[in-house]
Amino acid sequence: xxxxxxxxxxxxxxxxxxxxxxxxxxxxxxxxxxxxxxxxxxxxxxxxxxxxxxxxxxxxxxxxxxxxxxxxxxxxxxxxxxxxxxxxxxxxxxxxxxxxxxxxxxxxxxxxxxxxxxxxxxxxxxxxx
Numbered sequence: 369x370x371x372x373x374x375x376x377x378x379x380x381x382x383x384x385x386x387x388x389x390x391x392x393x394x395x396x397x398x399x400x401x402x403x404x405x406x407x408x409x410x411x412x413x414x415x416x417x418x419x420x421x422x423x424x425x426x427x428x429x430x431x432x433x434x435x436x437x438x439x440x441x442x443x444x445x446x447x448x449x450x451x452x453x454x455x456x457x458x459x460x461x462x463x464x465x466x467x468x469x470x471x472x473x474x475x476x477x478x479x480x481x482x483x484x485x486x487x488x489x490x491x492x493x494x495x496x497x
Contacts, residue, residue: 392416399423399449399459406456407463409476413441421446425462427470442466 396416403412403425413426426441442462449455467474 388418392418395446399425399455402456402459403463406460407467407474410467410472412463416446418446423449425459425466427466440466440469
């Protein structure tokens with residue numbers, strides 16, 4: 369089962385309890401909001417799987433309306449995100465790491481930044497990505 373909300377995703381086996389999906393969506397939304405606060409405008413994707421205890425942070429740029437998550441991401445462990453200060457520090461590192469991988473500025477998203485993302489291989493509308 370896959371749930372999506374504003375760049376936020378959770379994945380579980382079909383038999384997982386709905387309560388876990390709700391917790392994961394809430395966690396993903398908090399993480400997404402913090403990434404947007406630290407690195408505004410970038411097209412973040414956040415996947416949370418509370419069952420396995422991990423989070424995947426991705427950048428997802430596309431040329432059209434068909435945005436898919438990039439295959440490149442940073443994996444974080446939920447137990448490292450329990451306290452607010454630790455969460456902020458880990459998200460700052462993960463977001464900054466992804467932006468640096470694609471040589472993108474940490475400042476807010478602009479048309480120039482999006483064009484740069486495309487030139488540096490972050491076009492997630494391309495099936496070869």
